[in-house]
Amino acid sequence: GAVVSQHPSWVICKSGTSVKIECRSLDFQATTMFWYRQFPKQSLMLMATSNEGSKATYEQGVEKDKFLINHASLTLSTLTVTSAHPEDSSFYICSARGLDHPGNEQFFGPGTRLTVL
Amino acid sequence: GQQLNQSPQSMFIQEGEDVSMNCTSSSIFNTWLWYKQEPGEGPVLLIALYKAGELTSNGRLTAQFGITRKDSFLNISASIPSDVGIYFCAGQLGTGNQFYFGTGTSLTVIP
DSSP states (O other): OOOEEEEOEEEEEEOOOEEEEEEESSSEEEEEEEEEEEEESSSSEEEEETTTOOOOOOOOOOTTTHHHHHHEEEEEEEEEOOOGGGGGOOOEEEEEEEETOTOOOOOOOOEEEEEEE | OOOOEOOEEEEEEEEEEOOEEEEEEOOOOEEEEEEEOTTOOOOOEEEOSSSOOOHHHHHHHEEOTTTTEEEEEEESSSSGGGEEEEEEEEEEEESSSEEBBBEEEEEEEEE
16 A cells, blocks of 8 residues: 555656646545655755645745645645746655554655756 | 754665664654665655654664654665665654655665
8 A cells, every 4th residue: 555656757848848747646545745856866855745625835945836736636736847947857756645644654656857958 | 944864875785784874863853764765766665663762673674763862773684785775764843744854875785
């Protein structure tokens, strides 16, 4: 159990375009989903926390108008990178936590590699 | 945000050797998690710790929740090549959902 998927796994886009990344919990209901970005050889940096049915909470320094997060259901959250620029190129990883996990464990998706040309 | 320091930053060991790494913080945490991440993949949960002093094993892996609640340790016994990866600790403060991640320990196992 506790499987999280992400789609796409890899995306290349032109500067100025928008990219949507999906995060799904496959075998549990995710009350909370988290979005991280990770630069090469660095740790995970939390971007935002989203609870189903409510607005996401963004970490300091993360532009909410640039990184749009929607958590419309208990199994799906989306991250849209709007007007992407080369500096947005990174590895984006989501994680999910559900009611079945009383210890607050987070289970991660496989990540999405974004390259902005 | 919170700073979790992991040590060592990287390790190169012979197959069969034991491995020890730790994670320290200036803050008190109520939950510690240990993850392993392989290149191009998301982190995979290895062990979760909930009580100070708790010692939990998962196969050849053993992790401990430090008594002071400001640190945690991960040991890997009899390492094998597939143990290669980056190991991250993550700690949760007394309130809130957020976990803070450590700086990572890169492990290389030489056959």
